[in-house]
Amino acid sequence: MGSFSYLGKSDLVIADCDVDAADLHMLLGPDYQRSEDYYSGELAILDQDKCINCGACLSVCQFDGIQSENGTFRIEAMNCEGCGYCQRVCPTNAIQMETQKVGEWYTSSSKVGSTMVHAKLGVGAENSGRLVAQVKNEARRHAKKEGKEIILIDGSPGIGCAVNSALSGADYVVFVTEPSVSGIHDLKRVTELVKGFSIRSGCIINKCDLNSQMLDELITFMADAGIEHIASIPYDETFTAAMLEGKTLVEYDKGPASQVLIKSWEKIKQFAETEGCLK
């Protein structure tokens, strides 16, 4: 993703939607031009003056979010899921639900000259479809304003809410997997999801020399599922070396893995254009 952002230079807008584990900023040096608070979920707040210590809240909480000490009660913020059950049963309205600031999202200029929209969540805060949609909407607004044709979105792994939100509206999906049991399993799951969305897809096989039997299985599955095989990259320690210097692979050196990525980027653009999604 970092290398593709680097190769695309200022022709694109970048959206880092893997918000639980945002990492593109390490490679792309954003300048955090604009930042906005992100609010999501609620936390129970107990007003001790109104509390009559009846314990109704404690008896309904499923998350150990209420602690009792010597007959008095308090909210354990780390455990509170924000469901609001305690507020509902409290006879004296001593509990209020407050919306929580769980992170920030940013609009930046990256070191390669493109606009980058990204976010950072606080400890324990979870990514959500809404935050991903917000990051993508902002990226779309910038793409329109700047006349950019491509928005490159870094999605998160899995098939959860955030992944759904990252995929919807996309013209082309690039999977990255490796020839292992879990790699194939996860690719199958996400393929089902993408099929439902009717989006065309291609796949890059990382560490392709890990297991030749798994590799065969993977390639057969991709062919059957209509996933384009974009590239195979053998295990290469240059990735780590580049990361340690805070560089994308293609700017770090011109070695074999770099060459594969350069070709992959051309292929991805070509595949996406064939579909007629770039106007």
Next chain:
Amino acid sequence: MKYAFTAKGESWDSEIDPRLGRTEFILIYDDKKNELSAYSNSEITQQAHGAGPLTVQKIIDLNPDILITGNGPGKNAAEVMSTSEIKIITGAGDMKIKEALEAYKSDKITG
């Protein structure tokens, strides 16, 4: 025939919103009455999770025969959708509402 569209605006010239769950508006066109009505979906787009199933429920309540959209539903939304008879037409992501309806009528986009 009643058509539903996921849309970024409220008129025939609005673009289709390719997202189903987090679409900005739902438009309903009733060709018997020749009437286009718009329903804001902003309450659902503010939900952190589960936007797909909620939006689909809302569409089902509006009782269209056909839904024209961009990408189609995710897994959970598809499950809710399967409880109805609504036919889903995808691939209208780049079109205006009026173009999408024409494209459907001339079989350029299908399920």
